[in-house]
Each structure stands twice: as C-alpha cells, then as structure tokens.
Amino acid sequence: MADEALFGAIERARAEWGGRLLILGHHYQPSEIVAHCDAVGDSLELSRLAAASRAERIVFCGVRFMAETADILSRGPGRSVWMPVPQAGCPMADMATADALEAAWGRLCAATPKAKWAPVVYVNSSAEVKAFCGRHGGAACTSGNGRRVVEHFLARGFRILFAPDQHLCTNIMRTLGREGEVALWHRGTADGGLSEARIRAATLVAWDGCCPIHAGFTPGDVAAARAAHPGAELLIHPEAPSPVAAQAEHVGSTKAIIEVVSRAEPGAELVIGTEDRLVRRLAAANGHLRIHPLRPILCADMGRTTPEALLRTLTEWPEACRVRVDDALVPDARASVERMLAL
Ligand code: SF4
Numbered sequence: 001m002a003d004e005a006l007f008g009a010i011e012r013a014r015a016e017w018g019g020r021l022l023i024l025g026h027h028y029q030p031s032e033i034v035a036h037c038d039a040v041g042d043s044l045e046l047s048r049l050a051a052a053s054r055a056e057r058i059v060f061c062g063v064r065f066m067a068e069t070a071d072i073l074s075r076g077p078g079r080s081v082w083m084p085v086p087q088a089g090c091p092m093a094d095m096a097t098a099d100a101l102e103a104a105w106g107r108l109c110a111a112t113p114k115a116k117w118a119p120v121v122y123v124n125s126s127a128e129v130k131a132f133c134g135r136h137g138g139a140a141c142t143s144g145n146g147r148r149v150v151e152h153f154l155a156r157g158f159r160i161l162f163a164p165d166q167h168l169c170t171n172i173m174r175t176l177g178r179e180g181e182v183a184l185w186h187r188g189t190a191d192g193g194l195s196e197a198r199i200r201a202a203t204l205v206a207w208d209g210c211c212p213i214h215a216g217f218t219p220g221d222v223a224a225a226r227a228a229h230p231g232a233e234l235l236i237h238p239e240a241p242s243p244v245a246a247q248a249e250h251v252g253s254t255k256a257i258i259e260v261v262s263r264a265e266p267g268a269e270l271v272i273g274t275e276d277r278l279v280r281r282l283a284a285a286n287g288h289l290r291i292h293p294l295r296p297i298l299c300a301d302m303g304r305t306t307p308e309a310l311l312r313t314l315t316e317w318p319e320a321c322r323v324r325v326d327d328a329l330v331p332d333a334r335a336s337v338e339r340m341l342a343l
Helices: 005-021 041-054 062-072 098-111 129-135 145-156 165-173 197-203 219-228 255-263 276-285 307-316 327-342
Strands: 021-026 039-041 057-061 081-082 117-122 140-142 159-162 183-184 204-206 233-236 270-271 290-293
Touching: 005 307, 021 041, 039 041, 041 057, 041 062, 041 327, 057 062, 057 307, 062 081, 062 129, 062 327, 081 233, 098 117, 098 129, 098 159, 098 197, 098 204, 117 129, 117 145, 129 140, 129 327, 140 145, 140 327, 145 165, 165 183, 165 204, 183 197, 204 307, 219 233, 233 255, 255 270, 255 276, 270 327, 276 290
Parallel strands: 021 039, 021 057, 057 081, 117 140, 117 159, 159 204, 183 204, 233 270, 270 290
Antiparallel strands: none
C-alpha cells in the first residue's frame, strides 16, 4: 500500500473507534507513527496518561515495558492494551531479572542486618522487576523524577538498591554530591563482586545495566562536538555515562530536553545527546535553531513499529499484539509505579 493510502487507512480505523481508543507514542518512535498518536511523550508522561485514560483500548507505540506499565495502570473491565509489534523490547530492561534482584536483595540485607533497604527501579524494567520493587516497599522512577525518588528514600534513612540503569543512578548521585557512596553490583556473579565490607560502606548499590544507545556516548564525542560547534550548549540524557553527562550544560529526560529546546533563543546552537529520531524531529521543527546530534544513534527496538503493523493492530486486533501482565504481578507492580506517581 502506498504511504498516502496507508496513512488514510490508519486514520479511518482510528476514527471508527473515536474516543474509545487511545494511541500513545514514545518520543523515539518513527515520525510516520508519531503522526497517528493521540499523545507523544516520555515514559512518565505516558504512564500518567495511561493511568488517567478511560479508553477501552490503548495502543502503545513504543517498547514492551511501556505497554506493560500502561496495562498495570489502566486495568479494568472491558479495557485492554495493545502493541503493534509486541516483540519490540528494551535491552536495558532485559539486563535485570526479578530472580537476580531477589538474590542480590538477600545478600544486601544479610550483610547489613540493622540497615533499612528500599529498591528503586527505573520504569525501563519488566513487570516482574516492578513487582519485586513493590513487594519490598520500593518505588519505580523515570529519568525525569529519579532524583526525587532517590532523595525520598535517602532522607528517610534507607539504603537503595537501584536497577537496572547504572548511569541514571550515578548521574543522580553525582548531582547530589554523593557519587562516592555508590557501589556497582556486577550481574552474573553470585555476590555482585562486592565484599561485605563494601556493601556495608555503600549508601546505594547500582545494578550494572545500561541503555546501549545512551551508554554509547563518550567523552570523545563531547570533545568532537565542542570542536565542531564552539559556543553550542550541550544537552544530554541521564542514561549517558557520568563522565559524559558531567560536561553538559543541561542533563535531563527527553521532556526536559524538549523544554530547553522550546526556550532557546532564535539562532541558538544546541548539541543533543539522545536517541536520534527525537533529535532529528526537534531539528526539523525548530528551523530557527541550529540543532546537531552529539552522535546519531538509533534505538533499533523503537524503530520496529511500522505503519503496516499499526494498521493491522487497529483493524484485526491480533491476540498476539495484546499485552497483558500476569494478574499475580499486577498489585505489587502497580504499587511501585503508584508510589512513584504520588511523589
Ligand atoms: S533507547 Fe535505550 S532504554 Fe530506551 S528502549 Fe531503546 S535500549 Fe531501551
């Protein structure tokens, strides 16, 4: 089907459902998908929209953990969540499993019998991991509110097990002036590679997962960008390594990056270190600015959603595209996300 015909077919299918359908899209989705979304946002914005929605069907254009979060928050009679390409996952979310976290949790608690621990899990994690977090009294977080969530627990005397993104975690602790209190838990080892003395000395233990996209930015990229665009401001997503983020004028979530762009004076020059579909869209929508990618890197999973798959979902509703989190996980997983939303 030609692009125009495909566009029209998707819009007709949308119109048939009217207000009973909500299509959500992440900022990293391809532009031909964003064009059909009722709302485009980052993980936190889309979580809030899913929670507030009364639509019968939510179609989530993004990756699997996002659709799972929408299902966890929007469960109700006659309501359902769908993904055009349910195989689209997140390599970072796959770096932490609930079983591995439970084992680490047991070791941390055994090494510090008098300490209070709380798990904090990035929303970029599976429903099982969110349920682990909720079961142990912790909260989810996003790149936008991670610092607030971490501060909440630290202020109440908790030590934190943070998963799965080590870089978001170290960037938060760096901005708090406490990066030296972080110990890194090495996946795939029985003891995390941490002695009992190291665990006892740590305020926060960070899982050693990362986003392969944002972790790919290097200090060399920053040096090259500074040389090519002297005077440009650098905006970096906090999933980038701390030595990279520490050099930026602005470190923030996709929403925060978009806000900095929207406030920039005409003619301003900005170098942006995040997923390239968003950078390209910002450059195209802001012709009065000079916007460059720190280095163009695409998330392959975010790019898996196609107009053809979206049309098929809206017209055939294949059961394989339905996202339904195991009922047994929902109460604990929801508790972790709702604690985050309440902070
Ligand atoms: S950009 Fe990174 S964190 Fe986001 S979906 Fe892709 S791999 Fe996961």
